[in-house]
Structure formats: structure tokens, C-alpha cells
Amino acid sequence: MQQRTIIVSLLAAALVFGFGTASAKGTAAAGKTKAAACEACHGADGNGIAPNYPALAGQYQDYIAQVLHEYKDGQRTNAIMNGMASPLSDQDIDDLAAYFSSLPSKLSDLHGKVNGGD
């Protein structure tokens, strides 16, 4: 009986870890191979080739993924980005988000950068 419980527990644990792996975020290396189209506007360094294109380098990975999903499903609209995001798979989105978030960044949180607060 106890052995059975242990086996069930192990299976449950394996399942949890299994899901963990399945939902693990993409890899930067894979994202790099998919980023050519992005770089036309966001730059090879991910910081944007002009001030109207956002810097992606070093942005939070899950925020980039969220935005790409919003562009893909039309929740957020942008003439260029809706077209760019629509062919992306979930895996592509995770890989691209992993890649851009890994790049050397000029972005940071506002912590310590306001008057009257920190």
C-alpha cells in the first residue's frame, strides 16, 4: 500500500515536471535563427533602428511573449506587427521572446529614477 502511494507520488511528480518542461520558455539560440524579420525594424541588437520602434533587448521575456500573442490574436493592433506575428507558432513566440530578452539592454525598471520616491 505504502509502496503504491510512493509510486503514485513519483508519477505525480514526474507529471508536474513533465508539464514544467512542456511549458518551459523557448531558447535564445532558436530565437536567434527566427529573428531576421524582426531585426529589420528592431535592429540586429534589438534596440530599434529608429525612435518609433521599441527596444526589445533585455525586455522581460514574458512581456515580449504576451505582446506577440496579442498581436497574433488581434487584441493589439499594429499594421506591421499583426502581419509579423500571425504566422508565428507558440514555440516561435517563446523562442523569440527568449532571444530578445537575453540581449544586452538599455532598458531598466523605474526603480530609483523618480523624484519624490524610489
Place this chain on the structure above:
Amino acid sequence: MIRSMLTVALMAGFVCFASTAFAKGDPAKGKLEVYTCHGCHGIPGYETMYPEYHVPRIAGQNEQYIIDALNEYKSGARKFPTMNAQANSLTEEQIENIAAYLSSLAPTQLHKN
């Protein structure tokens, strides 16, 4: 001759006007106006409630993108309740000031986040 001088004068006027139209905000004023932004964007690792993802890093972000984003939030073209409410309360000048300040925070040396 007079006509060409007039044309040149008009063109000069146009150039001046164009550069005025592109005048950027005042980062010193922006520094005061980002106080509210700090509540969400100032906490490293802070996440939205639902769906759950990190509130984006905006310090150092590109100037025109911030202006566009705030205007889209203000017009409702871009939707996020907190940001729609915030942007609604901002004037065009405040938006430009905020963008000028946030973009000025970009460091000369890139860092790893």
C-alpha cells in the same frame, strides 16, 4: 528673383515649423510626471494580475515609441485598463515630457537584465 527669395524664405519657414512640430518634451518635467508610473513600472519583477506577466521595463525605451504607446492607450486603440486610465489623464505635452525623460534614462553602456 524676388519670387525665388520668397520661396527660400517660405521653405526656411517650413523647416522651422517642421522642427518645432518635432520639438521634444522636457525631460526635467517628465521626471516629475513619471511619479505615478513608478507604482507599477518601478518595481523590479512586478507582475500584472491577469494574465500574469511582468510589467515592461520602460526606463531607457525609445522616445517616439513611448509617445505612440501613450497616445494609443489614450485613444483606446491599445487596451489595458490601468494604462488607459493613466494615459487619459495626460496632456500631449505631458506625454512628450514623459517620453523625453524615460528615453533619456538609456545608459551609454548596455547591461544584462
